[in-house]
Amino acid sequence: MEKEKISRDEILNAIRHATDNIGVPERPEIPTPVGKKAKKTLHQQFCDMLEKVGGETRVITGKKTIDSVLKEILKEFKGETVLLNSDPELERLSIPEIVKDTGIVLLQTSEGTLDELSKSQVGITTAQAGIADTGTVILLHTGERGRLAALLPEVHIVLLKKTNLHADKSSAIAVLKSGNVHPGDIPMTWVTGPSLTADIEKVLVRGAHGPKRLIAILY
Amino acid sequence: MQSDPTKIKSYIRSALEDEALRQAVKKATDHSLTKRAEVVAELPHWENLRDRAAHIRNCAITGLEEHLLMLEERASAKGIEVHWAKDAAEAKRIVGDICTAATRVSGSSERPIIAKSKSMTTEEIGLTPYLEGQGFEVVETDLGEYIVQIAGQMPSHITAPALHLSRSDVGRLFADKLGVEYEDDPVKLIGIARKVLREKFMKAEIGITGVNFAVAESGTPVMVENEGNGRLVGAIPRVQISVMGIEKVIPTFEDLMVLLELLPRSATGQRITGSVLFFNRPRKEGETDGPEQMHLVIVDNGRTKALADPDLREVLRCIRCGACLNTCPVYRQTGGHAYGWIYPGPIGAVLAPIFLGLDKAGDHPFASSLCGSCSEICPVKIDLHRLLLNLRSRVTSEIAGWSGERAVISGWQSVMSRPDLYRALAGLPRFILHDILQGRWSPPLPIWGKSRSSPPLARSSFSEMFLKEFTNQEKPEG
Ligand code: SF4
Numbered sequence: 255m256e257k258e259k260i261s262r263d264e265i266l267n268a269i270r271h272a273t274d275n276i277g278v279p280e281r282p283e284i285p286t287p288v289g290k291k292a293k294k295t296l297h298q299q300f301c302d303m304l305e306k307v308g309g310e311t312r313v314i315t316g317k318k319t320i321d322s323v324l325k326e327i328l329k330e331f332k333g334e335t336v337l338l339n340s341d342p343e344l345e346r347l348s349i350p351e352i353v354k355d356t357g358i359v360l361l362q363t364s365e366g367t368l369d370e371l372s373k374s375q376v377g378i379t380t381a382q383a384g385i386a387d388t389g390t391v392i393l394l395h396t397g398e399r400g401r402l403a404a405l406l407p408e409v410h411i412v413l414l415k416k417t418n419l420h421a422d423k424s425s426a427i428a429v430l431k432s433g434n435v436h437p438g439d440i441p442m443t444w445v446t447g448p449s450l451t452a453d454i455e456k457v458l459v460r461g462a463h464g465p466k467r468l469i470a471i472l473y
Numbered sequence: 474m475q476s477d478p479t480k481i482k483s484y485i486r487s488a489l490e491d492e493a494l495r496q497a498v499k500k501a502t503d504h505s506l507t508k509r510a511e512v513v514a515e516l517p518h519w520e521n522l523r524d525r526a527a528h529i530r531n532c533a534i535t536g537l538e539e540h541l542l543m544l545e546e547r548a549s550a551k552g553i554e555v556h557w558a559k560d561a562a563e564a565k566r567i568v569g570d571i572c573t574a575a576t577r578v579s580g581s582s583e584r585p586i587i588a589k590s591k592s593m594t595t596e597e598i599g600l601t602p603y604l605e606g607q608g609f610e611v612v613e614t615d616l617g618e619y620i621v622q623i624a625g626q627m628p629s630h631i632t633a634p635a636l637h638l639s640r641s642d643v644g645r646l647f648a649d650k651l652g653v654e655y656e657d658d659p660v661k662l663i664g665i666a667r668k669v670l671r672e673k674f675m676k677a678e679i680g681i682t683g684v685n686f687a688v689a690e691s692g693t694p695v696m697v698e699n700e701g702n703g704r705l706v707g708a709i710p711r712v713q714i715s716v717m718g719i720e721k722v723i724p725t726f727e728d729l730m731v732l733l734e735l736l737p738r739s740a741t742g743q744r745i746t747g748s749v750l751f752f753n754r755p756r757k758e759g760e761t762d763g764p765e766q767m768h769l770v771i772v773d774n775g776r777t778k779a780l781a782d783p784d785l786r787e788v789l790r791c792i793r794c795g796a797c798l799n800t801c802p803v804y805r806q807t808g809g810h811a812y813g814w815i816y817p818g819p820i821g822a823v824l825a826p827i828f829l830g831l832d833k834a835g836d837h838p839f840a841s842s843l844c845g846s847c848s849e850i851c852p853v854k855i856d857l858h859r860l861l862l863n864l865r866s867r868v869t870s871e872i873a874g875w876s877g878e879r880a881v882i883s884g885w886q887s888v889m890s891r892p893d894l895y896r897a898l899a900g901l902p903r904f905i906l907h908d909i910l911q912g913r914w915s916p917p918l919p920i921w922g923k924s925r926s927s928p929p930l931a932r933s934s935f936s937e938m939f940l941k942e943f944t945n946q947e948k949p950e951g
Contacts, residue, residue, distance in 0.1 A: 258567065262557035265719065265773045269538045272781035279531040284524050303744070339761070363761050368675055368709070388745040400761035401708040405701060423745075424730045437726060437751065438691020439551070441707075441763055444749035449701035452741070453617035453633065454659040455497075455640050456504045462616060463667060463674075464701025464747075 296386040296419040297472050304389030304470055307447035308460060313416075314473040320413070321352050323471060327411060328356045328376070335359040337366075337374040337403040347413065347473075349378060363403050377403035377465075381414040383430065384470075387422045388446055391470060392430075395441040404445065410465040412445075416472050476627060478813040478829055481836045488807040494637055498629075498808040501636040502799040508742025509796065509850075515744075516734075526735050527854040529728045530790035533720075534780065540689040540722045541771065547692030551754040553767045561598035564772045568600060568714055569607050571768055572679050575712040576609075584610040585678050587710075590696070590703040591615035592683025593631055593793055594716050594772060596815045597828075600681070611681075612673045614702040616666050623650045629809030629817065631795035632740045637808045670702070680710035680764065682752070684717035685792070686732060687769070690725045691753070694769055697736065699747035707750055713764035715752060719776050720789040732792060735852040739794035775828040784863050788823050790853040797847035797857060803840050812837065819847035819857045826864050835872050838864035 294302070301311040312323045328336070336358050338344060353360050361374055379399070381391035391412050395401055404410050420426035430437040449464030460466045488494060513519050533540060545555045558564035576585040587609050589601070601611045601622075613622040617634035621627060624646050628634030635643070644657040653665055682703060684694045694715045696703050707713060723729060737743040756763040779785050798804045798818030809817035814834070816824050822841055825834035838861045841847075847857040 257563075258556055258558075261559045261563060264559060265557055265771075265777065266538055266541070268773070268777035269541070269719070269780060272777055272786075273535055273537060276535045276783075276786075279528060279535055282524050282528055284521050284528075285518075307743075307747075372671070372675065385745075390745060395760070395763065397759065398761050400763065401704060402762050405704050405708060423733060424727065427726050427730055431726065436691065438547070438688060438693045438753060441753045442751040443704060444745070444751075446745050446747055448747075450699045450747050451616045451663055452699075453615075453620065453635055454638075454643055454662055456501050456633075456636075457640075457659040459660050459663040461667070462663060462700035462702070463614070463670065463705055 296421060297416045299386040300384055300389055300419055300470075300472070302389070303387060304447060304468075307389060308450070308468075309389060309447045310467065310469040312469065312471045314471065320347055320349075320471065320473055324349070324352050324411070325356055327469060328353065328358055331358060331376050331409075332356070333358075334375040335361050335373065337361050337363060337371060337377040337407055339363050339379055339400060339403050340398045341380055343380045343413070344378065349413075353378070363400055364398050371402055372406050374407045376409045376411060377405070377407040378411045378413070379404045381412050381470075382418065383426055384414045384419045385421075385423055385426050385444075386419050390423075390444050390446040392426065393443045393445060394435065395443070396435075401441075401443060404443075405464050408461060408465055409467045409469065410445075410448075411469045411471065413471050413473060419472075476813060478825055478834045478837065481811065481813050481834075481840060484811040484813050485803075485807050485840065488811040493639065494808055495806055497637050497639055499805055501630075501633060502805050505633070505742060505796075505799045509739060509799075510742075512738045512742050512744055516738075522731065522734055523852055523854050525731050526792075526852055527790060529723060529731055530792070530853050531787075533723045533728070534786065534789050536724070537719065537722070537780070540724055541719060543689040543724075544687050544692055544722050545771075547690065548694075548769055549692070551692055553692060553694075553752075553754065553769050556768060556770045558770055558772045558774070560774050561772075564598045564716065564770055564774065565600055565603040567770055568681070568716065569604060571712070571714055572604060572609060573607065575766065576678055584608055586673055586676050587611045587679045587681055588614050588674055588677035588702075588706050589618075589681045590683065590698060590706045591618050591634070592681070592716060593815065594683055594718050595681065596628065598716075598772065598774060600716070609679075612670065612677070614670050614674070614700075614706065615698070616663060616670075616700060616702075619666060619670065620646065627810070627815060630798055631793050631816065631818075631820075633795070637810065674705050674709055677706075677710045678712065680706035680713045682706050682713065682715045684715050684721050684769075685736065686729055687717055687722045688724075688726055688729055689722050694752045695729065696750045696752070697733075697746040697748070698750070699741070699743075701748065703750055704748055707752060707764070708762045710764060712766045712768070713752065713755075714768045714770060716770045716772060719771055719773055720780075720791075736792050736794055739796040739850070739852040779827050782827075785823070785827060785860060787855050788820070788827070788860060790855055791820055792853055793820075794852055796850045796852065800846045800850045802842050802844060802846075807840075812840065819861065820855075823857060823860045823864065826868070831864075831868055831872050835868040838862075838868060 304311055336353050340362055382394045383392040448460045448466055448468045449462045451462035452458050548555055556567045558567055604611050613619045620635040629637040640657045640659055643662055644655050647653050648655040682696055685697050686695045737746045755767045756765050779789055797820050801818050804818040812821050814825050822837040825837040841861050843858050845858045
């Protein structure tokens, strides 16, 4: 520890010495970027961008309720286990009841061992915000809203409120910063599409370590 | 494993003879350049973004002390333990001590497992062999890194470590090392690796990650990745250690947003990576996952030397996107291993003499055609070819008896008296030039292309013509 303290001071001294005579770099004249004239709504943009990287999307409108859309998706997972965080928003949307209705086994992330969680085929989580121009969902991990339900299963279903969509990264960060949770205080993951690798001959393979499928439900 | 930077010349020579390697590298780098061009074209203000990014990185570096102090203060306040390491040896010792302390209590007789995500800085300091020597099982979890790890090689590219291997190479490797049936379908191969690595993740006690950026205002180490392995490293192990170079710090989230626009596009031709991870703080009471203990190791290892050098300082702006490798006519012919060091390509040719010294890496700045396409492509506008020229002049003036000079003065005779060697050397740059001039590869408006037109390249070299025209009986074959 003592040695580390000495190293710290030596590094900082070397930096001070090296940067002593450099002035603050002059800010270059940079024209403000030409704003993209997006004719589409944010959620249309979000869906387009997410689909481009292999994600799937469902938008809740009119007769298409969360209940019907989710049941439709879960049809192919009869007999499997679904992983859920205990998340007040999931409760509010009655997600646990909808899942039980379909006859699928429900597992809370707080209740299983790592091995048990790892055997689930589907994970359902909420996202706290989204970025339209990249098709990104923002997951804030607080309380029992952990990382694993969105990560261990091969299918991740994510619920995102349309009103929590932002045009781009910068506006998303600006909104988060102005709210009551600073984006630097809560563990945060930005996810865009299914997990990918191109490490063998640049062939794109989905489901490298994380989900093979990402399905976003916008409501 | 090739890893002696002083042998760069002989490595290059043998790389040029390896047709399969050259094909693999060319295919992969072409692919990356095409994808990059597509997503860059979507942004009409790309050049403005580069200017802003260069400015952000300049500010980060000129105010380095202030930013690092803020990073330390804010990260510590959130419960992240900050450590400082002057050089590779100290960084390894710090990480080793943390790992030993963290696993001592577990009391298991098996070797404790460390799950590692891709990190160039940990490669640079040689962390994995060190920890293995300390009795840990270190598992590289990025699939490309995993492949080179079990092959006993080092990565050959900053962002695509196994780019030099074909699917059948990987198939044979897996059959040999993992005892599975030979298979050359990438989807199946990835499936096999996923399964093996998932089991390791389940048992991993410690996670080690790199850091792409560290945001000073909130004390946040940030990492980008695509495979989900970084997410697992940050979710499962009890202890997380992130290792960063001192230059990775940036002042604010707003700065980060600009750099996140440029890095994925330049590196892999993506608009954004599959995940962006903000390692904000350790797990709190009642939370279901995430590390209980977080450490941030800040490493100098030669960077303050670069900082003190006004002519070379700008190299610290680098965000390790790897685009300059993909576009470099030398890298494209030789691949990364030929450089004999962990950072190849133009950026590596600049860093090698700074980090390793002119005596060990004096040849590196010469492994470049100075075409300028690296400077053109660099998202933070590092004038790489100017830095290479600067280093070249240092090598010739500062290193007495530098090997290049020796070749000119005393070695010339031996080259001239050995036609095979002469032909090999003369063929080297021509061969690279051919690639450019025949349109098989065209740099996007390279700097030299703006100021001069390319002279047509003679179809054969003087020595080849000589043989053909004047000694008919001695026509070389093929
Ligand atoms: S020097 Fe520039 S192009 Fe090369 S890796 Fe660094 S940031 Fe990328």
